Amino acid sequence: MELDSFSDEFGPELIYEVYDPRTGLRGVTVVDNTALGPGKGGIRMTPTVDVTEVFRLARTMTWKNSLAGLPFGGAKSGIIADVKNISRDKKKDLMQAFGRALRPIAPKKYIAAPDVNTAEEEMRWFVEANGSHHSATGKPSNMCVKPGVKCGIPHEYGSTGYGVSIATLTAARYLGIDPKGMTVAIEGFGNVGTFAAKYLQEAGAIVVAVSDSKGCVYNKGGMKYSDLMAAKEKKGTVTAYNKGEMLPNSKIFEIPVDVIIPAAMPDVITKENVGRVRAKAIVEGANIPMTEEMEEILHGRGVLVVPDFLANAGGVISSYAEYMGRNPRDMFKLVKEKLERNSELVLKRAEKENMKPRNTALLIAKERVKAAMAKRDKKF
Numbered sequence: 064m065e066l067d068s069f070s071d072e073f074g075p076e077l078i079y080e081v082y083d084p085r086t087g088l089r090g091v092t093v094v095d096n097t098a099l100g101p102g103k104g105g106i107r108m109t110p111t112v113d114v115t116e117v118f119r120l121a122r123t124m125t126w127k128n129s130l131a132g133l134p135f136g137g138a139k140s141g142i143i144a145d146v147k148n149i150s151r152d153k154k155k156d157l158m159q160a161f162g163r164a165l166r167p168i169a170p171k172k173y174i175a176a177p178d179v180n181t182a183e184e185e186m187r188w189f190v191e192a193n194g195s196h197h198s199a200t201g202k203p204s205n206m207c208v209k210p211g212v213k214c215g216i217p218h219e220y221g222s223t224g225y226g227v228s229i230a231t232l233t234a235a236r237y238l239g240i241d242p243k244g245m246t247v248a249i250e251g252f253g254n255v256g257t258f259a260a261k262y263l264q265e266a267g268a269i270v271v272a273v274s275d276s277k278g279c280v281y282n283k284g285g286m287k288y289s290d291l292m293a294a295k296e297k298k299g300t301v302t303a304y305n306k307g308e309m310l311p312n313s314k315i316f317e318i319p320v321d322v323i324i325p326a327a328m329p330d331v332i333t334k335e336n337v338g339r340v341r342a343k344a345i346v347e348g349a350n351i352p353m354t355e356e357m358e359e360i361l362h363g364r365g366v367l368v369v370p371d372f373l374a375n376a377g378g379v380i381s382s383y384a385e386y387m388g389r390n391p392r393d394m395f396k397l398v399k400e401k402l403e404r405n406s407e408l409v410l411k412r413a414e415k416e417n418m419k420p421r422n423t424a425l426l427i428a429k430e431r432v433k434a435a436m437a438k439r440d441k442k443f
């Protein structure tokens with residue numbers, strides 16, 4: 064394992080490998096840094112997940128939680144499983160075995176959440192086996208700590224897409240674009256894309272293009288969120304919306320709009336198409352929709368890029384609200400407050416110090432973790 068090549072002053076603090084012969088569970092949790100609080104990050108279940116991948120994701124969580132201003136450190140877990148070829152019962156067995164095995168570190172040093180191939184039901188199994196409802200967030204909304212006291216805020220409430228809409232509106236204000244009439248193109252119409260569209264439309268923005276894995280639909284005059292959802296619900300794809308022009312889904316990045324929101328795949332803005340981007344801003348709803356090199360090119364051309372770990376932090380902010388026992392209404396309030404404050408902070412400082420927003424965001428996240436580490440070291 065090449066951990067030595069990327070471990071540093073920040074972490075990882077703990078690598079917790081788990082084997083359970085009875086269920087065949089093989090998993091790992093990497094707690095990267097806990098200076099700000101217990102390590103927070105999702106559990107992914109794939110056939111290929113390994114400690115290196117989990118470490119890199121844990122490190123991303125260290126910066127994301129710090130930048131979001133949450134009292135959480137960074138962590139992540141992986142369970143090796145051929146998830147497409149196992150039964151629901153087998154998946155339940157594995158999640159429960161993992162929940163039991165992590166009792167020594169969760170929730171004290173690690174708090175789980177959904178990630179690739181795990182969702183609210185998996186969190187229920189994990190928490191029930193672990194014994195503490197604080198050991199995971201993203202639990203079902205009907206899960207109770209005690210009769211009548213609900214403890215789950217699942218990702219299905221749309222906190223990430225809502226947060227993306229707030230980051231977009233903050234970026235628009237910064238650029239002097241009036242949200243009323245601001246044109247938006249959204250790549251991906253899943254959890255993040257649908258909620259971003261909904262809340263941006265509510266703020267007066269005009270959604271002129273959306274895409275999913277089947278293609279892109281474009282209407283210069285704008286499309287109603289409810290009509291797009293109806294098309295998606297009826298035919299399983301937004302391309303069934305019949306009052307627009309159909310385009311190949313790669314064309315969405317070339318449409319002349321105020322803002323593009325990538326909310327699906329990694330590496331969609333590339334050397335090949337970056338020169339054809341005509342938007343004023345790109346708000347990264349998806350993780351790593353382009354390399355830093357592409358961000359640099361766009362920055363050089365005056366296109367504002369709001370980085371992923373700032374723009375899509377609504378989910379972790381919601382996790383914090385759930386952890387603190389808040390209700391969904393308070394959760395939305397917290398996402399708005401934090402996303403507005405953090406986006407403004409990053410954009411203004413980036414301008415003042417003549418930096419790319421991603422570099423400024425990382426700098427702020429590191430400064431906060433370093434300060435917490437110094438405080439912790441002083442205590443001992």
Ligand code: NAD
Binds near residue numbers: 375
């Ligand atoms: P999802 O599975 O709910 O939706 C993905 C959407 O992308 C679907 O509509 C799918 O049809 C579409 N898609 C797939 N291939 C496409 C293509 N080639 N072109 C256009 N659209 C395509 O996923 P999600 O939860 O909305 O996540 C989207 C992105 O946001 C991912 O990068 C994810 O890592 C990131 N993210 C999600 C959350 C969250 O809370 N859901 C949090 C942080 C980051």
